[in-house]
Amino acid sequence: MPHVSVDLDVCEDHAQCVFAAPTVFRMNDDDRLEYDAEYDEDLRFDVQAAADSCPVQAIKLLD
Amino acid sequence: MTDRRTIDLDHHSQEYADSYHQVADELRGSGCPVAWSEHHGGFWVTPGHADVARVARDDDYFTQDHERREDGGGLGQGVQRPPGPVRTLPIESHSPFTQFIRQLCGPAFSPAGAKQFEPRFLEMVTECLDAVIETGRVDFSEDLAAITTVRATMELIGLPADRLPLYAKVSHESSYLAPGQPGFDEAMAGIGEIQSDVIGLVSERKKNPGEGGLIDRLLVGDVRGRQLSEDEVVGVLMSLILGGGDTTATLTLQTLRWLHHNPEHRARLLTDDAYFATATEEFLRVFTPNVQIFRVATQDTELSGQPVRRGESVMMWWAAANRDPAVFADPYEVRLDRREANRHLSFGNGTHRCLGQHIARMEFRTMVREVLRRMPDYQIDESAVDRYHTVKTIDGLMHLPAVFTPGSREGGRPAAAAAAAAAVA
Ligand code: HEM
Numbered sequence: 001m002p003h004v005s006v007d008l009d010v011c012e013d014h015a016q017c018v019f020a021a022p023t024v025f026r027m028n029d030d031d032r033l034e035y036d037a038e039y040d041e042d043l044r045f046d047v048q049a050a051a052d053s054c055p056v057q058a059i060k061l062l063d
Numbered sequence: 064m065t066d067r068r069t070i071d072l073d074h075h076s077q078e079y080a081d082s083y084h085q086v087a088d089e090l091r092g093s094g095c096p097v098a099w100s101e102h103h104g105g106f107w108v109t110p111g112h113a114d115v116a117r118v119a120r121d122d123d124y125f126t127q128d129h130e131r132r133e134d135g136g137g138l139g140q141g142v143q144r145p146p147g148p149v150r151t152l153p154i155e156s157h158s159p160f161t162q163f164i165r166q167l168c169g170p171a172f173s174p175a176g177a178k179q180f181e182p183r184f185l186e187m188v189t190e191c192l193d194a195v196i197e198t199g200r201v202d203f204s205e206d207l208a209a210i211t212t213v214r215a216t217m218e219l220i221g222l223p224a225d226r227l228p229l230y231a232k233v234s235h236e237s238s239y240l241a242p243g244q245p246g247f248d249e250a251m252a253g254i255g256e257i258q259s260d261v262i263g264l265v266s267e268r269k270k271n272p273g274e275g276g277l278i279d280r281l282l283v284g285d286v287r288g289r290q291l292s293e294d295e296v297v298g299v300l301m302s303l304i305l306g307g308g309d310t311t312a313t314l315t316l317q318t319l320r321w322l323h324h325n326p327e328h329r330a331r332l333l334t335d336d337a338y339f340a341t342a343t344e345e346f347l348r349v350f351t352p353n354v355q356i357f358r359v360a361t362q363d364t365e366l367s368g369q370p371v372r373r374g375e376s377v378m379m380w381w382a383a384a385n386r387d388p389a390v391f392a393d394p395y396e397v398r399l400d401r402r403e404a405n406r407h408l409s410f411g412n413g414t415h416r417c418l419g420q421h422i423a424r425m426e427f428r429t430m431v432r433e434v435l436r437r438m439p440d441y442q443i444d445e446s447a448v449d450r451y452h453t454v455k456t457i458d459g460l461m462h463l464p465a466v467f468t469p470g471s472r473e474g475g476r477p478a479a480a481a482a483a484a485a486a487v488a
Pocket residue numbers: 119127142152153154155161165216302303306307308310311312314351352353356381408409410411412414415416417418419420422423
C-alpha cells in the first residue's frame with residue numbers, strides 16, 4: 001500500500017486535507033490533524049488532492 | 064475544428080438559469096458529453112465529475128491565472144468568462160504563489176479559527192433575528208444572510224464596520240445582476256467604489272498597522288522572505304469581500320427553503336451535530352452555490368477523449384459534476400445521510416479548494432440552527448420567492464420571505480442590523 005507523510009512541525013491544522021481525503025486525514029477533538037500513514041491504492045487521487053490543497057505544503061506522498 | 068460537437072450554451076442567459084441541470088443531463092446521456100460553446104470567446108463544457116475534478120486539479124495543463132505572461136505560459140484570462148475587470152487572489156494565481164497567499168491568510172481559516180469566531184458570528188445573527196423576531200415576518204436574504212456573511216468577512220479582515228451597508232449591498236447585487244438589467248451599472252460602480260476604499264485603507268494601514276486583523280497580517284507577514292505588494296493585498300481582500308457573501312448566503316437560503324418543504328427534518332438537524340455535519344455536505348452538493356468557474360488549457364490535452372487545444376477555455380461545471388450518476392446514486396434525491404456526498408465539488412478541488420470552507424460551514428450552521436430554534440414554525444411565502452435571473456456564477460435567491468409566530472429578543476443591538484438591511488433592500 002502507498003504511504004503518505006505529514007510534517008507535523010509545518011502543519012497548521014487548516015484541515016483542507018481532511019475534506020479532500022476524509023478516510024485518510026481527520027481532525028481530533030482538539031482540532032489537530034491525525035492521519036493514516038498507509039492508505040489504499042484507490043485513494044491516490046484524493047491523497048494527491050489533499051497534498052495540493054494544503055496551504056503550507058506539509059503533505060508528501062511516499063509510495 | 065471538424066469533430067467538435069457544439070452547443071448553444073451561454074451561462075449569462077436566463078435560459079441557462081432555468082435549465083442547466085437538464086442540459087447537463089442531456090449531454091451526459093448523449094454519449095459525447097464534452098461540447099463546445101461559441102459564447103464569450105468560446106469554451107468547452109463538460110458535465111462529468113472526473114473531468115471537472117481533473118481540470119480543477121491539473122495545474123500542469125490548466126491555468127486560472129489572470130495575467131498574460133512573457134514566458135508564453137500566460138494564457139490566463141482568470142476564472143470568469145468574459146474575464147473580470149480585476150485580478151482576484153489567490154484564485155487567479157498559480158502555485159507556489161497560491162500556497163504562499165493561503166499560508167499568509169493563516170489560522171483564521173482553519174476549523175479552530177472558525178470555531179473561535181463562532182461566538183462573535185452568533186452575536187451578529189442574534190442582532191439580525193432580534194430586529195425582526197417581534198414582527199413575525201422576515202426576509203431570510205435581506206434581513207439575515209446577505210448581511211451577516213459580509214459582516215463576518217469584514218470583521219475577519221479588520222475593515223471598519225461603518226462600511227457594512229455599502230459592502231453588503233454591492234456584494235449581494237453584483238452576484239445576481241446581469242449586464243443590461245436595471246441596477247447592473249450601479250453595482251459595477253459599487254465594486255469600483257469598494258476597491259478604491261480598500262486601496263485607501265490598505266495604504267493607510269501600511270503606514271499605521273492596526274489591530275492585527277487579516278489586513279495587517281497580509282501587509283506585514285512574510286513567508287520565506289516574500290511579502291505581498293499593496294496591490295496584491297487589495298486583490299486578496301476583494302476576493303474575500305465579494306466571494307464569501309452570496310455563496311454562503313445561497314447555501315443557507317436554499318436549505319431554509321428546502322426545510323420549508325421538508326419540515327420533518329428540522330428537529331433532528333437542530334439537535335444532532337453529527338447528522339447536521341453530514342447533511343451540510345449533501346446541501347452543498349445539491350445546491351452547489353457556485354455553479355461554474357473557468358480555466359484555460361496551457362497545453363494540448365483531452366477530456367473524455369475530446370481533444371482540447373492550448374489556449375482554449377474550459378468551464379468547470381461544479382453543479383453538473385455534483386449530479387453525476389457515476390459518483391452519486393440517485394443524484395436528484397436529497398439524502399441527508401448520504402455517505403459519498405463528501406466527494407462533491409462545491410468547494411472546488413486541488414490547489415484552489417475553497418479557503419473559506421470551514422468559515423462557510425460555521426456560518427451556515429449558526430444561521431440555520433438559530434432560525435430553527437427561534438422561528439421553529441416558519442413558513443416561506445413561495446409566491447414572493449425571487450431567484451437570481453441569471454447564474455453567471457451563483458445560483459441564489461434575492462428574496463426568501465417567511466412568516467412565523469413572533470418571539471422575543473435575546474440581546475444584541477438591532478439598530479445596526481436594521482440599517483444594513485435597509486441598505487440591501
Ligand atoms: C458555501 C459557501 C462557499 C462556496 C460554495 C465556495 C466555493 C468556492 C469554490 C468553488 C472555490 C474554488 C474556485 C476555483 O477553483 O477557481 C472557492 C475558492 C475560494 N473561496 Fe470559497 N466558497 C464559499 C465560501 C467562502 C467564504 C466564506 C470565503 C471567505 C471568507 C471564501 C473564500 C474563498 C477563497 C479565498 C478562495 C480562493 C482559494 C484559492 O484560490 O486558493 N469562500 N470557493
